[in-house]
Amino acid sequence: xxxxxxxxxxxxxxLTKRFGxxxxxxxxxxxxxxxxxxxxxxxxxxxxxxxxxxxxGLASATSGEIELLGRRMPDDxxxxxxxxxxxxxxxxxYPYLSGAANLxxxxxxxxxxxxxxxxxxxxxxxxxxxxxxxAGKKVxxxxxxxxxxxxxxxALLIPRRLLVLDEPTNGLDPQGTREVRSLIRLLAGEGTxxxxxxxxxxxxxxxxxxxxxxxxxxxxxQGTLSELRGVGGARVRLESPDRNAAITVFTRFGMTVAEPxxxxxxxxxxxxxxxPAPDTVVAALVEAHVRVFSFTVERPSLEQRFVDLTGEGxxxxx
Amino acid sequence: xxxxxxxxxxxxxxxxxxxxxxxxxxxxxxxxFRRRRTWAMxxxxxxxPVLIAxxxxxxxxxxPSGRGPAFLDQVSQNGxxxxxxxxxxxxxxxxxxxxxxxxxxxxxxxxxAGTLRYLLIAPxxxxxxxxxKYLATAVFCVxxxxxxxxxxxLIGVALFPIGPVTLLSGDxxxxxxSIVRSLLIAAYITVSLLGLSAIGLFISxxxxxxxxxxxxxxxxxxxxxxxDSLPQLDWLHxxxxxxxxxxxxxxxxxPISWDSFGSNALLQSGYxxxxxxxAFGRFTTKDILS
Ligand SMILES: Nc1ncnc2c1ncn2[C@@H]1O[C@H](COP(=O)(O)OP(=O)(O)OP(=O)(O)O)[C@@H](O)[C@H]1O
Ligand SMILES: [Mg+2]
Numbered sequence: 001x002x003x004x005x006x007x008x009x010x011x012x013x014x015l016t017k018r019f020g021x022x023x024x025x026x027x028x029x030x031x032x033x034x035x036x037x038x039x040x041x042x043x044x045x046x047x048x049x050x051x052x053x054x055x056x057g058l059a060s061a062t063s064g065e066i067e068l069l070g071r072r073m074p075d076d077x078x079x080x081x082x083x084x085x086x087x088x089x090x091x092x093x094y095p096y097l098s099g100a101a102n103l104x105x106x107x108x109x110x111x112x113x114x115x116x117x118x119x120x121x122x123x124x125x126x127x128x129x130x131x132x133x134x135a136g137k138k139v140x141x142x143x144x145x146x147x148x149x150x151x152x153x154x155a156l157l158i159p160r161r162l163l164v165l166d167e168p169t170n171g172l173d174p175q176g177t178r179e180v181r182s183l184i185r186l187l188a189g190e191g192t193x194x195x196x197x198x199x200x201x202x203x204x205x206x207x208x209x210x211x212x213x214x215x216x217x218x219x220x221x222q223g224t225l226s227e228l229r230g231v232g233g234a235r236v237r238l239e240s241p242d243r244n245a246a247i248t249v250f251t252r253f254g255m256t257v258a259e260p261x262x263x264x265x266x267x268x269x270x271x272x273x274x275x276p277a278p279d280t281v282v283a284a285l286v287e288a289h290v291r292v293f294s295f296t297v298e299r300p301s302l303e304q305r306f307v308d309l310t311g312e313g314x315x316x317x318x
Numbered sequence: 319x320x321x322x323x324x325x326x327x328x329x330x331x332x333x334x335x336x337x338x339x340x341x342x343x344x345x346x347x348x349x350x351f352r353r354r355r356t357w358a359m360x361x362x363x364x365x366x367p368v369l370i371a372x373x374x375x376x377x378x379x380x381x382p383s384g385r386g387p388a389f390l391d392q393v394s395q396n397g398x399x400x401x402x403x404x405x406x407x408x409x410x411x412x413x414x415x416x417x418x419x420x421x422x423x424x425x426x427x428x429x430x431a432g433t434l435r436y437l438l439i440a441p442x443x444x445x446x447x448x449x450x451k452y453l454a455t456a457v458f459c460v461x462x463x464x465x466x467x468x469x470x471x472l473i474g475v476a477l478f479p480i481g482p483v484t485l486l487s488g489d490x491x492x493x494x495x496s497i498v499r500s501l502l503i504a505a506y507i508t509v510s511l512l513g514l515s516a517i518g519l520f521i522s523x524x525x526x527x528x529x530x531x532x533x534x535x536x537x538x539x540x541x542x543x544x545x546d547s548l549p550q551l552d553w554l555h556x557x558x559x560x561x562x563x564x565x566x567x568x569x570x571x572x573p574i575s576w577d578s579f580g581s582n583a584l585l586q587s588g589y590x591x592x593x594x595x596x597a598f599g600r601f602t603t604k605d606i607l608s
Binding site for chain 2: 053056057058059060077078081082084086088089090091092093094095096097101104105106107108109110111115154
């Protein structure tokens with residue numbers, strides 16, 4: 001158990017949740033390494049929030065096992081959850097209470113949180129999300145982004161070992177988004193494991209070390225960010241009038257030429273299993289008297305990988 | 319204080335041995351009484367004896383004995399009776415109405431506000447939350463009953479003469495003793511409302527729509543009283559939670575007869591046990607998807 005605790009902050013085995021006849025979560029085996037910033041990706045309705053509800057013991061799994069911080073959920077819920085801060089499907093607050101009063105309330109609900117430092121902790125949490133000035137304002141007068149910030153503040157009332165954030169930047173302005181990003185980096189730097197769901201891929205790409213992709217309840221990919229990007233392989237974009245000579249060189253490196261550019265001067269070639277250093281390829285091209293106008297190595301964006309894995313269609317799958 | 323400072327602090331700054339739930343209970347009660355709705359309901363309840371007193375004061379003719387609520391004819395002689403009449407009038411509808419609102423809102427209200435998931439993640443603990451919710455509802459029952467009793471006493475003192483109270487048994491008791499009797503009646507009525515509170519709590523665990531839970535609870539309190547008035551259902555009457563609601567007249571005898579108080583308390587405990595268990599069974603296994 002202890003070795004697992006240090007290895008994975010979240011581990012699930014065949015996690016499944018059925019709503020009527022629909023499998024919202026279907027045999028998910030998550031592995032979230034301790035200390036990682038883990039991006040949880042997937043289109044709308046793919047089962048991200050449902051998975052998070054299962055992880056936090058809000059809903060019970062139809063089958064499968066969950067380990068959070070090395071302990072079984074939901075059996076050890078009372079011991080695990082004080083170490084976990086979470087934002088699940090948007091913030092939820094008492095509209096008739098002020099932002100600070102809401103945090104007092106939720107902090108009082110945690111039997112482990114000491115009341116001695118409560119007001120200091122509430123103040124610090126509000127400061128960290130930039131809400132100090134609106135602390136006394138009733139939440140019903142908060143904007144969407146302010147509520148979202150208050151939700152993040154709630155997750156930060158106590159130092160946590162694990163933060164589970166379901167779309168934390170939803171509704172935030174660009175400054176807010178950037179602040180959340182740097183907050184996540186800061187927390188990760190202190191050793192907090194962060195599990196963040198999002199469909200904003202650029203964001204995940206900027207802050208995450210690892211990611212998993214959900215599609216129609218299934219986990220379709222999981223790994224470090226470079227592993228995920230790498231699966232599709234990098235490719236070379238070459239601009240040159242000497243097409244045939246270039247193709248010969250590329251084939252020698254085990255690369256496959258995909259498509260000629262529209263005017264016949266551009267070539268796209270993808271690497272095979274081996275990825276030779278770009279300078280070797282360029283040297284070989286020059287040696288074969290290929291005139292190189294431009295040579296670029298392109299890596300597929302996470303977005304491209306995401307679309308490859310989850311499909312192009314716009315319609316929600318279920 | 320920056321985060322780095324915070325993480326350098328010892329754990330004891332943030333965490334202590336798990337509290338029994340007292341902070342949560344205090345927070346629950348303070349949230350309840352910081353809602354404008356709660357005060358609006360208490361104010362409406364307080365208005366009932368005030369209206370009664372004003373009506374009696376403004377009509378010069380003394381109401382004929384035997385018409386209108388019991389004790390009404392005594393009000394103009396002795397202001398202390400305003401409390402009794404106010405309570406008597408509030409028991410069938412007004413008090414169950416407000417208690418239904420509070421009890422029906424307990425869990426469903428949190429679910430619809432989206433706060434239930436955050437309370438449970440905190441973690442408040444499902445059993446602890448349920449108990450705290452029930453206790454806070456009970457506190458509201460006390461507040462609601464006292465609102466009627468105290469408003470009645472104050473307006474009675476203001477508008478009518480005060481003197482020894484003549485009891486149903488014909489005996490006369492002093493002013494001080496009559497205040498004790500008023501408090502006893504308030505306690506009796508509070509106890510009467512505890513069964514309904516447990517029913518409301520259970521219904522509240524069944525839905526995410528607070529208004530639905532409130533309406534169902536209130537309707538049940540009316541249904542129970544209607545059934546209690548049908549002679550064909552004699553066998554059922556002792557089991558209805560509203561059966562002893564108006565039985566507090568026993569507390570206005572000399573010596574006090576505790577029979578109905580005891581039967582009422584026993585019946586209400588039965589409802590608390592049964593519906594508390596149902597609420598527990600439902601809430602501790604429920605998927606929180608709100
Ligand atoms: N309470 C519920 N009852 C029935 N089906 C549900 C319920 N909640 C979610 N679902 C279904 O489960 C599936 C997964 O939903 P979920 O909320 O987990 O998606 P998500 O990945 O979080 O989507 P989004 O990106 O839009 O937040 C959806 O098809 C949804 O219709
Ligand atoms: Mg979601």
